[in-house]
Amino acid sequence: MSTTPPTGPGAVTAPPLLIYVNVPFCNSKCHFCDWVTEVPLADLRLTPETSLRQRYIKALVEQIETHAPTLNSRGYRPRIMYWGGGTASILTLAEIEAVTGALHRRFDLGDLVEATIEGSPESMDPEKLRLFRAAGFNRISIGVQSFDDTRLRRIGRVHNAEQAERAVLAAAESGFENINIDLIVGFPGQEVDEVERMIRHAVTLPVNHFSVYPYRPTNGTVMRKQVRRGTSEIDVDEQLRSYVHARDLLARHGFDEYATAYFGAPRCESDEVYYKLTMDWIGFGSGANSLIGGRFLLNERGALHRFSAAPQRFDSDTPAYSPHLVLHFLAQALTTVDGMDARTFQLRTGRSLRAACEEPAVRRMLEQVNRRGRLIVDKRGIRLHRDDMASAYITMNSVDLYAATEQNAG
Numbered sequence: 151m152s153t154t155p156p157t158g159p160g161a162v163t164a165p166p167l168l169i170y171v172n173v174p175f176c177n178s179k180c181h182f183c184d185w186v187t188e189v190p191l192a193d194l195r196l197t198p199e200t201s202l203r204q205r206y207i208k209a210l211v212e213q214i215e216t217h218a219p220t221l222n223s224r225g226y227r228p229r230i231m232y233w234g235g236g237t238a239s240i241l242t243l244a245e246i247e248a249v250t251g252a253l254h255r256r257f258d259l260g261d262l263v264e265a266t267i268e269g270s271p272e273s274m275d276p277e278k279l280r281l282f283r284a285a286g287f288n289r290i291s292i293g294v295q296s297f298d299d300t301r302l303r304r305i306g307r308v309h310n311a312e313q314a315e316r317a318v319l320a321a322a323e324s325g326f327e328n329i330n331i332d333l334i335v336g337f338p339g340q341e342v343d344e345v346e347r348m349i350r351h352a353v354t355l356p357v358n359h360f361s362v363y364p365y366r367p368t369n370g371t372v373m374r375k376q377v378r379r380g381t382s383e384i385d386v387d388e389q390l391r392s393y394v395h396a397r398d399l400l401a402r403h404g405f406d407e408y409a410t411a412y413f414g415a416p417r418c419e420s421d422e423v424y425y426k427l428t429m430d431w432i433g434f435g436s437g438a439n440s441l442i443g444g445r446f447l448l449n450e451r452g453a454l455h456r457f458s459a460a461p462q463r464f465d466s467d468t469p470a471y472s473p474h475l476v477l478h479f480l481a482q483a484l485t486t487v488d489g490m491d492a493r494t495f496q497l498r499t500g501r502s503l504r505a506a507c508e509e510p511a512v513r514r515m516l517e518q519v520n521r522r523g524r525l526i527v528d529k530r531g532i533r534l535h536r537d538d539m540a541s542a543y544i545t546m547n548s549v550d551l552y553a554a555t556e557q558n559a560g
């Protein structure tokens with residue numbers, strides 16, 4: 151089998167592509183959420199009638215129309231699609247049709263194996279769910295976070311547990327066979343008992359994949375400020391106990407962990423791409439990034455005005471082997487059982503994994519990881535011992551280690 155991806159128009163095998171669409175709108179800014187910290191609240195909560203949101207949707211269409219011809223001429227064939235954010239399910243029927251219309255006009259989507267739409271419970275109803283199915287989505291990811299109403303209020307959610315459960319059931323009734331729910335463990339003050347109740351409830355639902363994220367105390371969030379002010383506290387040991395308890399309980403119900411936070415089957419193909427660089431991807435929208443032909447292209451998060459005014463250009467274009475990117479890629483890969491495969495890394499970035507790991511900032515990060523778990527470096531690539539993945543992830547998040555090493559690198 152050839153290790154070189156065909157890139158020219160005459161290529162025999164088309165390189166697969168992931169298409170990501172970013173929707174930086176939500177009904178609220180949740181206290182824990184580190185996905186939209188850079189989006190001003192007024193922009194995050196824009197309604198479909200507002201001119202900036204309308205311009206954003208037009209800009210998405212324009213960006214797709216600009217870049218699709220080049221990608222097609224380089225032989226790329228979309229295999230996976232993911233609409234996230236923010237809250238992709240917040241879009242109206244007309245907005246979804248505008249963007250899917252552009253994608254269908256400009257790409258051949260006949261090879262798509264997985265098309266996921268991500269959303270929050272209060273923004274889904276049976277009509278919308280049917281529309282998602284009709285638009286070609288075959289997987290849905292629902293942000294549930296918790297089944298405890300007190301917890302949901304405390305973390306700033308605008309839905310309650312019953313609405314979350316109704317959204318999951320309605321998704322199943324609309325014909326979704328691949329349903330993921332997002333849950334979080336390890337909030338300040340959360341004990342293992344609460345996690346146990348949450349998982350026991352979760353496994354009664356028609357869900358085949360769970361994302362159980364250990365809470366990350368990320369800068370710029372309301373909850374992080376509370377931790378700083380001392381009004382709440384992170385207990386790393388309790389976080390780990392909670393995660394391990396959730397993992398064991400899920401395993402007993404047949405949902406195996408294939409990466410830190412990810413359980414069940416089939417695996418989420420789009421996460422496989424981001425975490426293990428298994429194919430190139432194009433990200434449309436403000437806050438989206440792309441990895442195309444060894445270049446990392448980025449549109450800054452939160453810059454909706456900039457993006458809507460000139461969607462054809464990216465805010466930055468960097469070689470994928472740049473040390474700050476390698477740090478990010480490896481940090482993600484080390485949360486997976488397989489880790490980073492050396493040949494795949496070389497294929498995506500154009501540099502050998504061995505050389506990339508020799509960069510001082512990358513070496514420093516790997517040394518720190520190695521103090522928290524058994525790092526395996528061999529011909530195949532680099533990965534953490536399976537039993538150490540979660541503890542390394544949780545302890546590193548809680549001391550902001552990745553953030554610190556990124557600053558050093560910068």
Ligand SMILES: C[S@@+](CC[C@H](N)C(=O)[O-])C[C@H]1O[C@@H](n2cnc3c(N)ncnc32)[C@H](O)[C@@H]1O
Nearest residue numbers: 182183184235236237269270293332363365366
């Ligand atoms: C981009 S959000 C989209 C979900 C959707 N907007 C919703 O709220 O239901 C993806 C997921 O990231 C997780 N997440 C966000 N911030 C987090 C944090 N600080 N720690 C752990 N998980 C977090 C949440 O579980 C969230 O559902």
Ligand code: SF4
Nearest residue numbers: 176178179180183236
């Ligand atoms: S968790 Fe979802 S709804 Fe809440 S702020 Fe983040 S992206 Fe928006």
